Amino acid sequence: MSDTHGQHPSRDRRSYRIAGSEGRTVTASQMAMGHVDDLVAGYALGALEPQETAAVDAHVRTCPTCERALADAQRTVGMLPFLVPMRKPAADTKATLFARVAHVERAATAAALPRSLADQVRTPSLPRSAGTHLVDAAPVAGSSAGDGRSRQGSRTGWLISALSVPMLIALVVTGFWGLQLREQLSTQDAQLAELQSEFANFASGTTSYPLSPGFDAPQAEGQIVMGANQRDGLLQIDVNSKDGPQSYELLVNTDGKLESVGEVTVNQDGQGQARIALDQPFGDYDSVHIRAKTVDPSGDSSQLDTLLRDSEGALGSTGSGLDIGP
Amino acid sequence: MAMPASDEGGSPPDLIEASDADLIGLAAQGEARALEVLYDRYSGVVFSFALRIVADRPLAEEILQEVFFRAWQQGGNFSAGRGSFITWLLSITHNLSIDEIRRRRRRPQKADSEEPEQILAAVPDTGAGADVEDEVWLGALRETIGEALAQLPPAQREAIEMAYFKGMTQREISDSLGEPLGTIKTRMRLGLQKLKDALGSDGAQLA
Numbered sequence: 001m002s003d004t005h006g007q008h009p010s011r012d013r014r015s016y017r018i019a020g021s022e023g024r025t026v027t028a029s030q031m032a033m034g035h036v037d038d039l040v041a042g043y044a045l046g047a048l049e050p051q052e053t054a055a056v057d058a059h060v061r062t063c064p065t066c067e068r069a070l071a072d073a074q075r076t077v078g079m080l081p082f083l084v085p086m087r088k089p090a091a092d093t094k095a096t097l098f099a100r101v102a103h104v105e106r107a108a109t110a111a112a113l114p115r116s117l118a119d120q121v122r123t124p125s126l127p128r129s130a131g132t133h134l135v136d137a138a139p140v141a142g143s144s145a146g147d148g149r150s151r152q153g154s155r156t157g158w159l160i161s162a163l164s165v166p167m168l169i170a171l172v173v174t175g176f177w178g179l180q181l182r183e184q185l186s187t188q189d190a191q192l193a194e195l196q197s198e199f200a201n202f203a204s205g206t207t208s209y210p211l212s213p214g215f216d217a218p219q220a221e222g223q224i225v226m227g228a229n230q231r232d233g234l235l236q237i238d239v240n241s242k243d244g245p246q247s248y249e250l251l252v253n254t255d256g257k258l259e260s261v262g263e264v265t266v267n268q269d270g271q272g273q274a275r276i277a278l279d280q281p282f283g284d285y286d287s288v289h290i291r292a293k294t295v296d297p298s299g300d301s302s303q304l305d306t307l308l309r310d311s312e313g314a315l316g317s318t319g320s321g322l323d324i325g326p
Numbered sequence: 327m328a329m330p331a332s333d334e335g336g337s338p339p340d341l342i343e344a345s346d347a348d349l350i351g352l353a354a355q356g357e358a359r360a361l362e363v364l365y366d367r368y369s370g371v372v373f374s375f376a377l378r379i380v381a382d383r384p385l386a387e388e389i390l391q392e393v394f395f396r397a398w399q400q401g402g403n404f405s406a407g408r409g410s411f412i413t414w415l416l417s418i419t420h421n422l423s424i425d426e427i428r429r430r431r432r433r434p435q436k437a438d439s440e441e442p443e444q445i446l447a448a449v450p451d452t453g454a455g456a457d458v459e460d461e462v463w464l465g466a467l468r469e470t471i472g473e474a475l476a477q478l479p480p481a482q483r484e485a486i487e488m489a490y491f492k493g494m495t496q497r498e499i500s501d502s503l504g505e506p507l508g509t510i511k512t513r514m515r516l517g518l519q520k521l522k523d524a525l526g527s528d529g530a531q532l533a
Binding site for chain 1: 491499
């Protein structure tokens with residue numbers, strides 16, 4: 001009851017009559033010393049002025065006797081609603097309530113998504129004829145009953161919303177999948193555009209060489225795409241690991257001698273690509289190798305001779321048996 | 327108190343058997359079916375009570391929705407140790423309904439506004455489809471409270487009803503009836519005391 005009459009009693013200078021003290025009045029601060037029997041019934045029935053309510057609130061916090069009397073009165077008043085003959089609400093009231101609950105839950109779920117995606121979920125790009133009115137009918141959480149016109153509009157909106165819940169859920173779910181697919185396609189489109197841009201210099205005659213996964217990185221994959229001149233190309237790798245950014249170097253093998261000819265750094269998703277420029281046509285090399293570029297404690301890149309002695313950590317290789325040349 | 331559960335909403339059996347406190351706890355955690363069971367149990371009581379106060383069926387249904395919506399949102403604040411769930415729910419209903427009629431009172435009223443009792447009488451009874459056990463229990467409770475209230479002197483009953491069902495303050499009642507404020511306070515205090523004595527253990531069951 002006090003939540004509807006929330007005034008602080010400390011500055012209250014009104015006077016009240018204490019039960020059994022006819023003709024005598026006291027201030028709220030003085031009341032703390034006596035009892036509020038005279039106000040308890042009015043408090044329980046919600047019939048006090050705000051200042052009186054605040055005074056009772058303050059008093060019962062320090063007076064167990066009045067607190068008990070108030071609890072008794074509230075218990076009795078709490079039975080009055082059952083005096084009313086039972087009537088049944090319209091069936092659509094329940095549907096409307098649960099549509100509202102579902103709406104708030106969806107909004108909460110959408111709020112937990114990444115911002116860009118959540119924005120798309122909140123404002124689905126549906127045809128206006130199909131769904132705009134559903135978005136317009138969204139409720140304001142915590143709103144109470146308003147005037148007749150807005151109430152009627154709200155009820156209509158909720159009814160429409162209630163009847164459309166299954167459809168809306170289906171739209172949101174399929175829309176979410178659609179958004180994911182669209183994101184993937186968008187990413188692929190961007191990659192394709194990037195590749196097309198990269199290959200623009202190569203004109204026609206490009207050749208792709210897939211990289212075979214090595215023993216130490218069986219999940220890795222990649223390719224080397226060489227231009228028509230077989231010297232300029234693009235290295236793409238996907239280590240299928242989310243270990244974070246990591247650099248790899250491309251080594252070419254000529255008569256057993258490895259030479260570093262390029263470097264590529266993968267992103268958080270384990271993907272990376274880099275241009276390469278070879279001294280000789282790609283087909284002149286016996287094989288190519290890609291290895292993680294290790295860093296020693298001093299911060300210097302590992303030396304090539306170290307790599308020559310230790311083949312562990314190889315990401316992948318075209319292998320000597322692969323067709324790597326024209 | 328927990329009224330016998332009805333199964334109008336086709337809710338899972340395990341939830342239908344659950345206590346009010348358990349259900350509101352589940353509802354507060356996002357279990358909408360738990361809220362549905364509570365709605366099936368108490369929507370009639372809440373709606374009837376709101377209708378009795380606001381005397382407007384669409385508005386009473388709005389309040390009904392708002393009460394359960396708030397119960398769902400604030401269910402975590404409910405403490406079974408401080409009283410029954412239905413008492414808590416009905417106190418929310420009372421606050422919302424009284425706020426509404428006080429708001430309306432500040433606006434011009436239509437000349438042909440009907441009395442709450444007339445509105446209530448015009449709404450069809452719960453009738454077929456309601457749980458029979460619920461009906462019997464509520465009927466007996468209504469009879470008990472009605473008898474207790476009927477035993478009060480009319481002036482005391484009037485003061486209580488004007489305050490509780492019409493949302494009038496003691497001062498407003500005093501002005502309306504042309505009686506001293508002290509008289510109204512005394513009527514309320516004595517009336518409520520007699521009501522408490524008459525209801526006795528029934529009141530304790532509800533709390």
